[in-house]
Amino acid sequence: MQKMLLGKKIGMSRYFLEDGTNIPVTIVKAGPCVVTQVKSEETDGYNAVQVGFEDVKPSRSTMPIIGHDAKSNTAPKRFHREVRVDDVDDVELGTSIDASIFEAGQFVDVVGISKGKGFQGGMKRHNFKGLEASHGVKRAHRRVGSINGHATNLGTGPKPKKGKRMPGHMGNKQITCRSLPVVDVPEGRNLLLVKGAIPGPNNGMVLIRESKRLNRKKRKQAASS
Secondary structure, three states: OEEEEEEEEEEEEEEEEEOOEEEEEEEEOOOOEOOOOOOOOOOOOOOEEEEEEEEEEEHHOOHHHHHHHHHHOOOEEEEEEEOOOOOOOOOOOOOOEEEEEEEEEEEEEEEEOOOEEEEOOOOHHHHHOOOOOOOOOOOOOOOOOOOOOOOHHHHHOOOOOOOOOEEEEEEOOEEEEEEEEEEEOOOOEEEEEEOOOOOOOOOOOEEEEEEEOOOOOHHHHHHHH
């Protein structure tokens, strides 16, 4: 089974190595999670494992969730996520998973929902330069400029092309930060210290899983650790 956990982003800090090296890290409260459902090819058509994280009062949950989590002899959970796996023979319903499945030096992927910024203009959303501050420009300093609305090439007709970068909703999207090294796993505290920043606000839910892709340099580091 692929190593994976649900967690909560606590915030950022820094970690000092013995030689004084300062490493920026994000502290994640990872688990404990409970296996709330096991899907197999015989019953569901594919292999997958669903885990739940963070207990919630029954009065704050719903009857379907309460009954679903009761099958695994656990309290109702606030978050549930399903991850496909190759084999489910060694996975049992109700199994508890904590941060000890990861170790320092391992590379992980962190999946989270980015901070929502609402409706934003082209300068903030796409890092456009904007128009001139003077020299004849009036009340249009932060506009995106021409959107090529009368282009007729590629047979699109008199309209902007699909994918044109324009003002619109920014953020609140699923972001995956790949191949982040685990700096430390404090024993017995269910915490992960991951190098660098991860998506989402503090107290936001994230999914931590074993990295699927590593470049050549990181493959050598993983093999030597």
